[in-house]
Amino acid sequence: xxxxxxxxxxxxxxxxxxxxxxxHTGEITKTAADVDAEKARFAAAQQTAxxxxxxxxxxxxxxxxxxxxxxxxxxxxxxxDEDFVECIQSMxxxxxxxxxxxxxxxxxxxxxxxxxxxxxxMQARAADIRDVARRLVDILQGAGECGIDSETPxxxxxxxxAPSETLQLDKSKILGFATxxxxxxxxxxxxxxxxxxxxxxxxxxxxxxxxxxRVAYIDGETGKMVIEPDELTLQAFKNKYEKxxxxxxxxxxxxxxxxxxxxxxxxxLYCNIGSPDDVSAVLSNDAQGxxxxxxxxxxxxxxxxxxxxxxxxxxRSVAAAMDGKRVIIRTxxxxxxxxxDYFHLDKEENPAMGLRxxxxxxxxxxxxRTQLRALYRASAFGKIAIMFPMIASVWEVKECKRACQxxxxxxxxxxxxxxxxxxxxxxxxxxxxxxxxxxxAQLVDFFSVGTNDLTQxxxxxxxxxxDLGKFFDPHHPAVxxxxxxxxxxxxxxxxxxxxxxxxxxDISLLPTFLAIGIDELxxxxxxxxPLRAEIRKSIAQTCTLDLLQ
Amino acid sequence: xxxxxxxxxDPLGIHARPAxxxxxVAKSFADTVVTVAKDGAAVKASQLMKLMSLxxxxxxxxxxxAEGANxxxxxxxxxxxxxxxx
Numbered sequence: 001x002x003x004x005x006x007x008x009x010x011x012x013x014x015x016x017x018x019x020x021x022x023x024h025t026g027e028i029t030k031t032a033a034d035v036d037a038e039k040a041r042f043a044a045a046q047q048t049a050x051x052x053x054x055x056x057x058x059x060x061x062x063x064x065x066x067x068x069x070x071x072x073x074x075x076x077x078x079x080x081d082e083d084f085v086e087c088i089q090s091m092x093x094x095x096x097x098x099x100x101x102x103x104x105x106x107x108x109x110x111x112x113x114x115x116x117x118x119x120x121x122m123q124a125r126a127a128d129i130r131d132v133a134r135r136l137v138d139i140l141q142g143a144g145e146c147g148i149d150s151e152t153p154x155x156x157x158x159x160x161x162a163p164s165e166t167l168q169l170d171k172s173k174i175l176g177f178a179t180x181x182x183x184x185x186x187x188x189x190x191x192x193x194x195x196x197x198x199x200x201x202x203x204x205x206x207x208x209x210x211x212x213x214r215v216a217y218i219d220g221e222t223g224k225m226v227i228e229p230d231e232l233t234l235q236a237f238k239n240k241y242e243k244x245x246x247x248x249x250x251x252x253x254x255x256x257x258x259x260x261x262x263x264x265x266x267x268x269l270y271c272n273i274g275s276p277d278d279v280s281a282v283l284s285n286d287a288q289g290x291x292x293x294x295x296x297x298x299x300x301x302x303x304x305x306x307x308x309x310x311x312x313x314x315x316r317s318v319a320a321a322m323d324g325k326r327v328i329i330r331t332x333x334x335x336x337x338x339x340x341d342y343f344h345l346d347k348e349e350n351p352a353m354g355l356r357x358x359x360x361x362x363x364x365x366x367x368x369r370t371q372l373r374a375l376y377r378a379s380a381f382g383k384i385a386i387m388f389p390m391i392a393s394v395w396e397v398k399e400c401k402r403a404c405q406x407x408x409x410x411x412x413x414x415x416x417x418x419x420x421x422x423x424x425x426x427x428x429x430x431x432x433x434x435x436x437x438x439x440x441a442q443l444v445d446f447f448s449v450g451t452n453d454l455t456q457x458x459x460x461x462x463x464x465x466x467d468l469g470k471f472f473d474p475h476h477p478a479v480x481x482x483x484x485x486x487x488x489x490x491x492x493x494x495x496x497x498x499x500x501x502x503x504x505x506d507i508s509l510l511p512t513f514l515a516i517g518i519d520e521l522x523x524x525x526x527x528x529x530p531l532r533a534e535i536r537k538s539i540a541q542t543c544t545l546d547l548l549q
Numbered sequence: 550x551x552x553x554x555x556x557x558x559d560p561l562g563i564h565a566r567p568a569x570x571x572x573x574v575a576k577s578f579a580d581t582v583v584t585v586a587k588d589g590a591a592v593k594a595s596q597l598m599k600l601m602s603l604x605x606x607x608x609x610x611x612x613x614x615a616e617g618a619n620x621x622x623x624x625x626x627x628x629x630x631x632x633x634x635x
Contacts, residue, residue: 074569074597081597110598117604125565125601 001230004206006178008223009189012198013240015217016175018227019154020209021161028137032098039092042099045139049079052135071128078132084110100140107133121344155216157207161188171195176218178225180207183464184502192220193505194278196526200225251529255286259532261514265540268520269528270326272500276314279321281525286532289326291448291522292387292500293318295371296333299340305367311374319382326383328425328448328500328522331371333357333389352453352462357390362399372407376418385423387448392432397443400424427500429453434482437489447490448522451501455479474503480548484516491517498522507534515543550616551624557635562606567634572597574630581617583627594627 032038053076061069078084084106091102111126111133153175160181177192177199184201192199198220207225217226217237226233259269270291271282282290298306298314319327334340335348335356348354361368375386388400404424411418428434429450441447451474456463458479461472473479483499490497498520503509505527513521523531557563563571563585575583575594583594587609592599594613605611613631615624 070566070569074565077569077572077597082593083596083599113598113602117602119562119604119606121561121564122601122604128565129598 001233002211002227003233004203004225006200006203006207006223006225007184008199008219008221009182009184009201010177010192010197010199010220012176012196012221013217013219013237013244014155014176014198015215015237015241016153016155017150018157018178018211018214018216019150020212021156021158028100028104029098030101032092032096032101035092035096038097038099038102039089041140042088042092042103042136045099045103045136046079046085048139049132049135050076052139053079075128075132075135078129079136100137103133103136103140107136121341123347155218157212158188160201161191176220177201178203178207178216178218180204190274190502193502193524193526194272194274194281196281196524251533254529254532254536257532257536259288259535261535261538261540263539263541265514267518267535268326268496268498269532269535270328270498270500270520270522271525271528272522273318273525276318276321278525279318283321285525285528287525287528289328289383290318290322291326291328291498291520293327293329294333295329295331299332299334299343302340302342304342305370308370308374308377311371312377315374315378315384316381319378319384322382324383326385326423328385328387329375330387330389330427331358331375332361332367334360352456352464358388358396358400359390361388362396365403368403369407372403373410376404376407376411376422377416379419379422380417384419385425385445387425387427389427389450390429390453391426391440392430392436394436394439394443397426397440401443427453428486428497429457429501431458431482434486437486438492441489441493441495444495446495446520447486447497448500448520449483449486449497451479451483451499451503454482454501455503458482474501474506475509475547477548479503480509480512480516483513483518484545484548487516487518496520505531507531509547510534510538511543512545512547514538514540515545550614551620552612552614553624553628554610554612555628555631555635556610557605557607559635560607562609563601563603563611563635565601568597568601570634571627571630572600574626575623578615578617578619578623578626581615581619581623583623584614584616586612586614 053072057069057072087106087109088102091097091105092099107129111129114122114129115126117123150173153173155176155178156174157178160179174197176197177188179188179201180203182188182201189199189201198218200218200220200223203225211227214227217229229237259267268288270289271287272292273279273282273290274294275297298311315329334343335351335354339345345355375384378384391397401424408418408420423445425444425446425448426440427450428437428447433440452463455472455474459472459476461468463472487497496519499518500522504521505523521531572595584591585594585600587603587605590603592603594600613627615627
C-alpha cells in the first residue's frame with residue numbers, strides 16, 4: 001500500500017486511473033551514455049513537436065481563429081530555430097549531456113534573454129520559449145501532450161494547473177485532481193469545487209510519475225491518496241463512497257426547497273460561476289441566483305480586448321438562462337496574478353497589492369466603458385446587478401457610478417434599451433472598505449464580502465503562498481469581526497450583505513454568519529444543496545458570536 | 550546586395566507573430582541571406598529568436614538586406630511583408 005498525505009481541497013472520494021498531465025518535475029539526467037543516440041532522440045523529438053504544434057495550429061484555426069493558430073506556428077518555428085538548435089547540439093557534444101538536459105538548459109538561457117529585455121511584451125515571451133522547451137522535454141520523456149489522452153475518465157495528476165491550462169482540459173474526462181503543489185485557493189482547487197469533483201493538493205514529491213496508469217483512491221476531505229490499498233483501507237474507502245452516494249441522493253431531495261431556517265430567517269443562496277458554461281450547474285443545483293459571475297474568463301480566453309458585442313452576448317445569455325433570478329456580474333478583476341498579455345501590465349513584485357481590478361478600470365476608462373455598456377445592454381434581458389471589486393475608497397465608488405451614468409446617457413441617446421434601476425454593489429475585500437463601510441453603504445445597493453482577499457489583506461498573508469499554513473486562518477476573529485462590522489454598516493443603511501468568498505460554503509461557520517446577520521451566501525454550485533440542508537436545520541435566534549472572541 | 554530601410558509603425562514592434570511570418574518569408578528564398586539590422590546589430594531574418602531579441606519597437610528604423618542568388622525576389626517579398634505587417 002502506498003499512502004500519501006496532501007491537503008483535501010474539494011470534498012468527495014473517488015477512484016480511478018492516475019494520469020499525469022505533464023512531467024515538469026520528472027528527473028532529468030545530465031550525463032549521456034551515448035551522445036550520438038541523444039542527438040538522434042533530439043531530432044526525432046523536434047519532428048514530433050512540430051507535428052503536434054501544427055496539429056494544434058490547425059485545431060485553433062477551426063476553433064479559436066487565425067491569431068492563436070499563428071502563435072502555435074511560431075512555437076513550431078522556435079523548435080527549429082537555428083540558434084536554439086545549435087545551442088542544444090553543442091551542449092550535447094561539448095558537455096556530453098542528454099537531449100532533455102540540453103533542451104532545458106538552452107530553453108532557460110533563451111528565456112532569460114527575453115526576460116531581461118526592457119519590454120513587458122518581450123519579457124512575457126520567455127514563457128513561450130519555456131513552453132516550447134517543456135514540450136520537447138515531455139516528448140523526450142515519453143509524456144503525452146498537454147491534455148488528456150485517455151478514452152476513459154481519469155484522476156488528473158499534475159504539479160499544478162495554470163488558468164490557461166484549465167481552459168484546455170476536457171472536463172468530462174476528469175474524475176478528480178491530485179496535484180503536487182497548490183493550496184485551497186489555487187486554480188485547481190477552485191476549478192474542482194466548481195465542478196464538484198474531489199481534489200487533493202500539496203502532495204509534493206510523494207506523487208511520483210511512476211504511478212501513472214495505476215488505480216488511485218483519493219479523498220478530497222482528508223487529503224489522503226492511496227495506491228494499492230490494503231483490505232482495511234479499501235473497505236473504509238468503499239464505505240465512505242457508499243455514504244457519499246447516499247448523501248447525494250439525500251441532497252437531491254433538497255431541490256425545490258426554500259432556504260429558510262427553522263425560525264423563519266430567509267437566506268439568499270447563490271452561486272459563484274466563472275463562465276456561461278457553469279450556468280447549467282447553477283440550475284441543476286437549484287440555486288436562487290448568481291452571486292458572483294467572474295467576468296475574467298472573457299478576457300483570459302481572448303487574444304485581444306473582448307468586444308462589447310461579445311461581452312454583451314455572454315452576459316445576456318446568462319441573464320436569460322437564469323430567467324429573472326438575480327445575476328451579479330463582477331467587473332474585470334485581473335492583475336499581475338491573472339496575467340492577460342494584451343493588457344501589457346508591467347511585472348509587479350507584489351501583484352496582490354498592485355494595479356488590478358477596479359484600479360485598472362479607473363485608469364483605463366475605455367476598457368471600463370466597453371464592459372459597462374455590455375452590462376447595461378444585457379440588463380434589458382434579465383435581472384443583472386453590477387459589482388465592483390477591490391474597492392478601498394469612497395471616491396472610487398463615486399467614479400464608478402459616474403461611469404455607469406455616462407454609459408446610461410449614451411444608451412439613451414442611441415435608443416438602446418437597458419434597465420435604469422440595475423443594482424450596483426461592491427466587493428468588500430480590503431480592510432479599508434471595512435473601515436469605510438458606513439459611508440460606502442450610502443452609495444450602493446449591496447455589499448458582497450470577498451473573504452479570500454479580505455483574509456489575505458487583513459492577516460497580511462499571501463493567499464498564493466503554500467507555506468503559510470496555520471497563519472492563513474480564514475476563521476481568525478479579525479476576519480469574522482470585519483464581517484460583522486461590514487454587516488452592521490450595511491443593515492444600518494438598509495442594504496443587504498453577502499459573502500462570495502470560499503468561506504461562504506464553510507458549514508462550520510454558518511451559525512456565526514446567521515448570528516452576524518449575513519443575508520446572502522454565494523458558493524460553488526456543488527455546495528448549494530449541502531448548505532441548504534444545514535440552513536433548514538438551523539435556528540438563527542440561538543446562534544452566537546462566540547467565534548468572534 | 551539589395552537593401553531598404555523602414556520605420557516600424559506596429560505598436561508592438563516586431564513581436565512574435567510577425568517575426569515568425571517574416572522568418573518564414575526570408576527562409577523561402579534559396580541561396581539568399583536576408584538580414585535585419587537595428588542600431589548596428591544585425592541578425593539573419595531566419596533566426597527567429599535573435600530577430601525578436603533585437604527588441605524592435607514602434608518608431609525604430611530597421612535596415613533590411615538581401616544577398617545571394619535570389620536577392621531581388623527576396624528583397625521585394627520581404628519589403629512587401631514588412632510594409633503590410635509592421
